[in-house]
Amino acid sequence: NAGVTQTPKFQVLKTGQSMTLQCAQDMNHEYMSWYRQDPGMGLRLIHYSVGAGITDQGEVPNGYNVSRSTTEDFPLRLLSAAPSQTSVYFCASSYFPTRQGEAFFGQGTRLTVV
Amino acid sequence: EDQVTQSPEALRLQEGESSSLNCSYTVSGLRGLFWYRQDPGKGPEFLFTLYSAGEEKEKERLKATLTKKESFLHITAPKPEDSATYLCAVQVLNFGNEKLTFGTGTRLTIIP
Numbered sequence: 001n002a003g004v005t006q007t008p009k010f011q012v013l014k015t016g017q018s019m020t021l022q023c024a025q026d027m028n029h030e031y032m033s034w035y036r037q038d039p040g041m042g043l044r045l046i047h048y049s050v051g052a053g054i055t056d057q058g059e060v061p062n063g064y065n066v067s068r069s070t071t072e073d074f075p076l077r078l079l080s081a082a083p084s085q086t087s088v089y090f091c092a093s094s095y096f097p098t099r100q101g102e103a104f105f106g107q108g109t110r111l112t113v114v
Numbered sequence: 115e116d117q118v119t120q121s122p123e124a125l126r127l128q129e130g131e132s133s134s135l136n137c138s139y140t141v142s143g144l145r146g147l148f149w150y151r152q153d154p155g156k157g158p159e160f161l162f163t164l165y166s167a168g169e170e171k172e173k174e175r176l177k178a179t180l181t182k183k184e185s186f187l188h189i190t191a192p193k194p195e196d197s198a199t200y201l202c203a204v205q206v207l208n209f210g211n212e213k214l215t216f217g218t219g220t221r222l223t224i225i226p
Contacts, residue, residue, distance in 0.1 A: 004157075042118065042216030043158075043201070090157050097212045101148035101205045105157030 002026050006091050006106030013081040013113050021076040021109050023091030031094045032074040033058070033103075034066065036087040043090065049074055050097050081113045116141040118204055120217035128225050130191050135220045137202035138184040145205040145212065147185050149178050152199045152219065192224045 007022045025032065033048040045058030049068040063085060065077040074093075078085060088110050092103040117140045127133055139147070146165050150158035162171040164180035171178045175196060177188045187200055203216040 040218060042218050043203075044216075045214065092157075098145070100212055100214055101146050101203055102160055102163055103158075104160070108155070108157050 004091055004093055004104050004106040006089075006109055008109060009107060011109060011111050013078070013111065015081060015083060015113060017081050019078050019081070021078075021089055021091075021111075023074045023076065023106060024072050025074075025091075025093040025104070026072065027093060027095075027104065028071060029093035029095055029104075030071070031097045031100050032068065033092050033100065034064070034074070034076045035090045035092065036060065037090060037108075038087050046076065046089075048100075078111075081111075083113045085111065086113045087111060116204065116206055116208075116213070116215045118202060118215050118217040120200075120202055120220050122220060123218070124221040124223070126223045126225060127189075127192055129193060132188070132190045132192070134189070135187040135200055135222070136184060137187070137217055139204045140183075141204050141206045141215070143207045145207055147180055148203045148205070148214075149176075149185070149187055150201040150203070152201055154199075158201055189222070192222075194224045194226050197222055197224045 004025045030051050034046040035043040044060050047066040049055045055066050088108050090108050091106040094100045094103045119138045121136045149161040152158045162178040167182045169180050175190050179186050199219040199221045201219045205214050
């Protein structure tokens with residue numbers, strides 16, 4: 001089992017560019033989520049999905065889109081990058097929404113927007 | 115508003131010097147409290163789930179406990195490899211949805 005795989009590990013974008021952060025899990029988990037981690041702040045939820053075809057907004061969704069066409073994949077799209085989106089992004093998965101705290105996290109993507 | 119506060123922000127211990135990390139919370143409808151370990155440049159790694167006051171979980175040199183207002187992560191005779199940031203999070207039921215709120219973490223350094 002690879003667990004949760006995120007790509008890329010590092011990325012530098014110019015303001016206004018768009019990109020997709022990839023996330024895949026091979027554990028057949030229903031629940032997947034995206035967080036951002038900023039200095040001095042706890043992990044904050046961007047978007048989440050309770051199953052294929054179902055997504056919803058988290059605490060800080062503005063500027064991001066997600067889709068979930070398969071159980072395995074949950075990509076995060078930055079529509080028009082802004083310096084405020086400079087952060088470390090983590091994808092996570094867990095068996096069920098009621099057990100979302102028992103999560104497996106990816107290695108993270110460190111994104112810098114200049 | 116749900117709040118999770120971890121203290122101290124940073125802690126330096128000599129190898130073998132036991133201590134505790136604190137996670138205090140103000141939430142309604144606690145569904146679970148979780149502890150994670152995060153190494154630099156890595157994602158958090160799930161350690162423990164605690165569901166109700168009085169519950170305890172242990173793993174190697176770590177023991178997590180829970181009261182109605184806070185949780186402690188006790189580290190007994192730590193080793194340098196225990197150096198990491200330790201995060202806690204609480205899961206609550208919020209308007210029919212499960213919601214996870216994270217603390218900012220305690221950065222633990224164990225000095226050989």
